[in-house]
Amino acid sequence: MCTSSLTEENEAFENHLIDYLNSENIYPQTIELISPQAVKQLRIASDWNSILSLDSREARVRKTLELWFRHAPKFDILIEILKACLISVDTILYKKEQHVVYSLKVLDEIVYYVGKLPEISYEDTVIDALPKDIISFYQKVHDGFVSFPFESMGFASANDLYCLGDDLLQSEFLDAHSVADTYMIFSNGCGDGVVYDISKIPAKGFVYFHDDINECEFDGDMIDIICTWIRIYLIGE
Numbered sequence: 001m002c003t004s005s006l007t008e009e010n011e012a013f014e015n016h017l018i019d020y021l022n023s024e025n026i027y028p029q030t031i032e033l034i035s036p037q038a039v040k041q042l043r044i045a046s047d048w049n050s051i052l053s054l055d056s057r058e059a060r061v062r063k064t065l066e067l068w069f070r071h072a073p074k075f076d077i078l079i080e081i082l083k084a085c086l087i088s089v090d091t092i093l094y095k096k097e098q099h100v101v102y103s104l105k106v107l108d109e110i111v112y113y114v115g116k117l118p119e120i121s122y123e124d125t126v127i128d129a130l131p132k133d134i135i136s137f138y139q140k141v142h143d144g145f146v147s148f149p150f151e152s153m154g155f156a157s158a159n160d161l162y163c164l165g166d167d168l169l170q171s172e173f174l175d176a177h178s179v180a181d182t183y184m185i186f187s188n189g190c191g192d193g194v195v196y197d198i199s200k201i202p203a204k205g206f207v208y209f210h211d212d213i214n215e216c217e218f219d220g221d222m223i224d225i226i227c228t229w230i231r232i233y234l235i236g237e
Contacts, residue, residue, distance in 0.1 A: 024149040034091040052091045060089040071140035074133040077227035115142030116157050126183050127158050129198040152189030153233045186226045194222050
């Protein structure tokens, strides 16, 4: 493909991307696309700087997968979905902060996920109390990774972690767990998800069902459960 045709194809993709994101945006701030050239000037303080500054979409996708493999190997179920479906990784200004937007081709449509850039430190936060594989994800990959525009079916950002004790009394919760110390890190958007009670050492994760706490599930690998939930959301299996 000649250079001019490739440029036109990239521009068409980028225009469609930003038009769609803004058409679904629920926040007052306009979502802006940040070009790879602009990323170079921003000097992002993480591995993302070298990834998002690449001009080639294919190269950004390849390097993004390498980042996930390196820092989030336990997320292998989700990584396999990314390998099969990811067609672009782009930088946007979303809610006044830099995010990475993932374009995933699923069947005949494009589905979008957004991941906030990692924070420098999570010391003395809820994240710092979680299992090391989840901490590594937040430190090195994303400070949250959720579907757009619903902001669910993924890992909530550190600032958006929901404490069940904000809405429930201890008498309405499980006797063996502290509702004031239980945080939802993954939500299905309907009140259910994976939570961690950080009053336990180590923190105890389990699947929480808001309308029937007797159905809560305490066994299994929580990362695998979350990634499987995302896989079902994306491809239905």
